[in-house]
Amino acid sequence: xxxxxxxxxxxxxxxxxxxxxxxxxxxxxxxxxHRVMVxxxxxxxxxxxxxxxxxxxxxxxxxxxxxxxxxxxxxRETERTRRKGRVAGIWxxxxxxxxxxxxxxxxxxxxxxxxxxxxxxxxxxxxxGFDDIILPQRIGPDVADVVKEDPFRKAxxxxxxxxxxxxxxxxxVTFLTPTLFRADVPMxxxxxxxxxxxxxxxxxxxxMIAQTNTALEVIKVGFEQFVxxxxxxxxxxxxxxxxxxxxxxxxxxxxVFRRD
Amino acid sequence: xxxxxxxADLPLNVFxxxxxxxxxxxxxxxxxxxxxxxxxPLLIFVGVTPGVAVASVASHxxxxxxxxxxxxxxxxxxxxxxxxxxxxxxILGTATGVWLFTLMRALDQLDLMIGxxxxxxxxxxxxxxxxxxxxxxxxxxxxxxxxxxxxxxxxWFHGLPIKFRFKRSRIYVSAIPIWVIGFIIGFIGxxxxxxxxxxxxxxxxxxxxxxxxxxxxxSMVLTLVTMxxxxxxxxxxxxxxxxxxxxxxxxxxxxxxxxxxxxxHKMTGEWLRLLLGLxxxxxxxxxAYQLVIQPQDLFSLRMTEGAP
Numbered sequence: 001x002x003x004x005x006x007x008x009x010x011x012x013x014x015x016x017x018x019x020x021x022x023x024x025x026x027x028x029x030x031x032x033x034h035r036v037m038v039x040x041x042x043x044x045x046x047x048x049x050x051x052x053x054x055x056x057x058x059x060x061x062x063x064x065x066x067x068x069x070x071x072x073x074x075x076r077e078t079e080r081t082r083r084k085g086r087v088a089g090i091w092x093x094x095x096x097x098x099x100x101x102x103x104x105x106x107x108x109x110x111x112x113x114x115x116x117x118x119x120x121x122x123x124x125x126x127x128x129g130f131d132d133i134i135l136p137q138r139i140g141p142d143v144a145d146v147v148k149e150d151p152f153r154k155a156x157x158x159x160x161x162x163x164x165x166x167x168x169x170x171x172x173v174t175f176l177t178p179t180l181f182r183a184d185v186p187m188x189x190x191x192x193x194x195x196x197x198x199x200x201x202x203x204x205x206x207x208m209i210a211q212t213n214t215a216l217e218v219i220k221v222g223f224e225q226f227v228x229x230x231x232x233x234x235x236x237x238x239x240x241x242x243x244x245x246x247x248x249x250x251x252x253x254x255x256v257f258r259r260d
Numbered sequence: 261x262x263x264x265x266x267x268a269d270l271p272l273n274v275f276x277x278x279x280x281x282x283x284x285x286x287x288x289x290x291x292x293x294x295x296x297x298x299x300x301p302l303l304i305f306v307g308v309t310p311g312v313a314v315a316s317v318a319s320h321x322x323x324x325x326x327x328x329x330x331x332x333x334x335x336x337x338x339x340x341x342x343x344x345x346x347x348x349x350x351i352l353g354t355a356t357g358v359w360l361f362t363l364m365r366a367l368d369q370l371d372l373m374i375g376x377x378x379x380x381x382x383x384x385x386x387x388x389x390x391x392x393x394x395x396x397x398x399x400x401x402x403x404x405x406x407x408x409x410x411x412x413x414x415x416w417f418h419g420l421p422i423k424f425r426f427k428r429s430r431i432y433v434s435a436i437p438i439w440v441i442g443f444i445i446g447f448i449g450x451x452x453x454x455x456x457x458x459x460x461x462x463x464x465x466x467x468x469x470x471x472x473x474x475x476x477x478x479s480m481v482l483t484l485v486t487m488x489x490x491x492x493x494x495x496x497x498x499x500x501x502x503x504x505x506x507x508x509x510x511x512x513x514x515x516x517x518x519x520x521x522x523x524x525h526k527m528t529g530e531w532l533r534l535l536l537g538l539x540x541x542x543x544x545x546x547x548a549y550q551l552v553i554q555p556q557d558l559f560s561l562r563m564t565e566g567a568p
Contacts, residue, residue, distance in 0.1 A: 042264045043271045084558045090551040092372045093560075155559035163561075189264075189271045224266040231267055231499050239495025242503050243488045246319045246510055250326025250484075253514030257331075 026054040027202050027210040036187055036218045044189040047216070051200060053179040062204040067110070067117045068173045069128050069201045070183050074105025074165070074218075075194030081156045097152040098138040104192035105165050106133065109172035109183045117203050126201065126208060130157050130168050164188040193218050267502035268312045274508060276306065281320065281512020288324045288513070289520025290527075291476070291536045293457030293483075296321050297382070297543060299509070300454070308505070315494035315501045316509065321455050322487040323510035324517045325480045331521050332477030339428040339474045343481040345435060346460075349442025350486055356443075357450025358493075375547055377452055381459070382544025389462050389537030396530040426470075433468055441467065446486065455483045458540055462533070472529035 032048040053066055078100050085094035110117060114129045127133045131148040135156065139146075146153055160166035165188065173183040185198075195217055202210040220228055230238045262271045280302055288295035296317050303313035332338050422435045441463050445456040460479045464470040470478070495501045524532060 038264060040264045041262065043262050080562045082560050082562065084555055084560070086554075090372075091553075091555055152559075156561065159557075159559060159561045190269065193269075220266065224264060227266040227503055231495065231501065231503070235496045235499050236492070238499075238503070239492035239501060242319050242495060242501050242506060243322060243491045245503070245507060246323035246488060246491065247326050247484075249507070249510040250323040250328075250514050251330060253323075253327040253518060254330035257327075257515075257518040 025059060025202065025204075025210050027200060027212045028052045028054055029198075029200050029212055029214060031185075031198065031214055031216060034214070034216045036191070036216065037221045038191075038193070038218065038224060039222050040224060042189065044191075045187045047185040047187060049183045049185055049198065049200075051181050051183075053181075053202060053210075055179065064205055065175070065178055066181075067112055067203040068175075068181050068183070069111075069114070069117065069203065070107070070109040070173060070185070071128075071133075071199045071201075072105070072107040072109075072185055073103045073197045073199070075103075075192050075196070076101040077104040077192065078102070079156070081152050081159070083152070083155070097156075099156055100136050100138050100143050102135050102156075103133075104194075105196065106130075106160070107167040107169075107185055108133070109167070109169050109185065111171070111173040111175060111181065113170045118206050118208070122206070122208070128201070130166065163190065165190065165192075187218070191218050193220060263504070263508075265308075265502050265505045267500065268308045268316075268505055270307055272306065272308075272505075277505065277508040278512040280306075281509040282516040283512075284320075285324050285513035285516025286520035286523070287516075287539070288321070288457075289328050289517030289522075290524035291458070291461065291520075291532065291539075293455070293461065293479070293536070295324065295457075295513075296454040296487075297378070297452075297458065297540075301543075301546075303505075308502075309500075311500045312502050312505070315491070316506045318455075318487045318490040318494055319501060319503075319506040320509035320513050322484055322491055324513040325455070325457075325483040325487065327514040328517045328521055329477060329480040329484050331518065332480060335477075336428065337474050338477035338481055339426055339470070340481070341424070342426045342428075342438070342470070342474075343478045345424070345438045346442040346445070346478075346482050347485055349439035349444075350446035350449075350482060352439075353443035353446025353448075354450045354486065354490075355446075357447040360447075360451065374452060375551055377448075379544055379547040379551060381448070381452075382540050382547065384544075385459060385462065386537050386539070386541030386544050389533055390541060391537075392466075393530045393533035393537060397534065400530065428474055430471065431469055437467060442482075445482070449486060449490075455487055457483045458536065461536070465533075472532075476524070 029049060029051040032050075033045075036045060036047070049070060051068065078098060079102065080096050080098050082093040082096040084091045087094065108129050110128075114123055117123075118126070118128065123129060124132045134145045135153060136143045136145050137152070148154070157166055161168075164186075167186060173181050175181045195215055197213060197215050199213045200211065201208050219225075261274045263274050264271045280299070284295040284299045284302070287293070287298065296314075299317045299320065300310075300313050303317065304310055308316075329338065423432060424435055424438075425432045441460070445460050445463075448454070448459065449456040457479050460482065461475055464475045464479065465472065491501060491506075527535075
């Protein structure tokens with residue numbers, strides 16, 4: 001009786017294994033640095049992401065090779081995009097849209113152009129690329145994303161790209177071997193502080209077959225942290241100290257340059 | 261050599277900041293102005309946010325005017341009672357200005373208001389100063405004596421009561437116009453985020469007939485006190501003072517101010533006023549240009565809330 005039960009459990013386990021092997025690819029990633037420290041000499045840094053596609057004997061052969069899309073999303077911010085118009089001969093802000101909880105930093109790095117990786121439907125569903133990532137706007141009482149041709153949305157993405165904070169590169173993920181890839185994640189000098197989420201999607205034959213994620217943190221350290229903390233937590237003292245510094249500098253200069 | 265600024269949150273070249281401090285310091289020492297109306301746009305131009313720029317410039321101006329004020333003090337070119345009386349009006353004006361500023365902020369067109377007030381003020385003051393000093397120079401060239409103080413040409417407010425004698429400036433005027441001038445400077449300074457020295461100097465010359473010898477030193481003392489308190493106020497209210505940025509600006513500024521003060525001493529008052537007038541006018545026209553010419557990019561971004 002016991003032996004029969006054991007055999008039944010074993011059989012069920014084997015059956016489960018036999019049913020799932022098509023899903024067997026696993027994605028393993030490693031980031032060169034999970035903590036970006038902003039010090040007085042910080043002028044931006046490139047993080048390196050390595051990834052490997054793990055296969056086993058049961059994994060089915062893929063007709064095309066693998067494709068990877070890496071999406072790095074920075075801390076959320078609310079920003080206003082304003083448009084100028086001419087009123088009585090001078091240029092003033094006449095219209096604006098507020099983008100609510102949008103990434104302060106966004107990098108979409110892929111091994112191929114998105115169209116070559118998956119069809120438009122899949123791209124939209126998985127939010128691949130700037131056109132398909134949701135950027136919610138406040139429209140009246142509602143908060144919703146709009147069509148990608150919306151002038152304010154286009155201007156927002158363009159301005160963020162000009163600041164170097166939104167990065168979309170179609171060839172930034174390189175395969176070193178058919179199953180090993182690397183991607184450079186640029187962290188410019190003006191990166192916002194906070195937690196960044198890194199999402200890696202593996203595609204084959206036009207479908208997503210594996211997904212994994214990790215995170216990194218951008219923090220201020222050392223003297224920069226000390227000054228920033230002082231300015232925030234002891235603002236009166238900090239202000240008085242800065243004013244004293246100004247008076248001392250002025251007095252010191254007038255003593256040094258005294259010529260009488 | 262790049263250095264990361266902790267409050268402005270961006271890296272800038274040390275020598276660029278130092279050079280800006282030197283240049284503006286030279287101008288401020290020469291004319292006895294703070295130079296905020298030049299430094300703030302410059303900082304914004306290199307990428308510092310307006311809030312941080314205005315707040316950090318305040319401490320830079322305090323340092324510049326401190327070294328300038330001290331060197332004028334040694335030459336007995338400061339009128340302390342006059343400075344104190346102006347300061348009284350200045351504090352009242354600043355408080356009123358801050359109150360109005362907060363009120364205006366509720367309306368979304370604050371940038372436009374600041375731009376327009378810069379434009380109007382700078383072009384009007386600049387052209388008035390340039391024209392007046394040109395006329396004075398012409399008079400001097402044609403051999404007629406320069407009459408800085410015409411005894412008969414008293415303006416109406418010279419007849420006001422509560423008269424004080426300011427020995428060092430050799431003037432005998434009512435306290436009322438002094439308080440009013442101090443108030444106007446404090447008010448405009450709070451609204452536009454400037455020290456107001458470039459307004460104070462001509463006002464003291466034209467309305468109170470303060471001689472050129474004491475006007476710059478006195479104006480510097482006033483700028484010093486208002487800007488030092490503005491630094492503390494900015495640090496407490498919006499925590500936007502970048503001490504590292506301010507320190508580099510200061511070091512450049514005080515050195516520049518020393519050379520500027522000497523250069524200013526060698527020039528006659530008329531030429532000094534003409535140069536300052538032209539400088540103010542040019543900055544004013546720059547604002548006009550910005551408002552009238554179609555901007556390259558109609559869209560702009562402004563962070564309303566988010567990561568620190």
